[in-house]
Amino acid sequence: MQPSRPEDKSWTVASAKAKLSEVIERAQATPQTIMRNGKPSVVVVSAEEWQRKTARKGTLAEFLMQSPLRGADLDLERQRDEPRDLQL
Incomplete structure (x- = not known):
């Protein structure tokens, strides 16, 4: 199933x-899917695309502040169990 166009x-x-060089070259423009046993296995993308997709978008605090549960009156009770004895 080699690309023809x-x-x-x-x-x-x-x-x-x-044709790894060609796969890499084409991945600079658009993601390339590598199939194994007729099913998609991996996708090759440019380094620029990978960095764009994996870049951090804010801090953990900002994420938590935007939570739909913020301000919800949750009744959370902390467990007060004794620590378990770990034998190494």
Whole structure:
């Protein structure tokens, strides 16, 4: 299932191995899917795309402040159990 046109984005493992440079080149423009046993296995993306997708979007505090549960009157009770004895 080697791509025959530039807009094709799927590769078999064998064709991706044989044409890795082409897979990398095409991944600069659009994600490339590598299929294993007829099913999508991995996607190759440019480093720029990966950084954009994995960049941190704010702090943990900002995330918690935007929670839909903020301000909810939750009745949370802390367990007061004794610590368990760990034998190493």
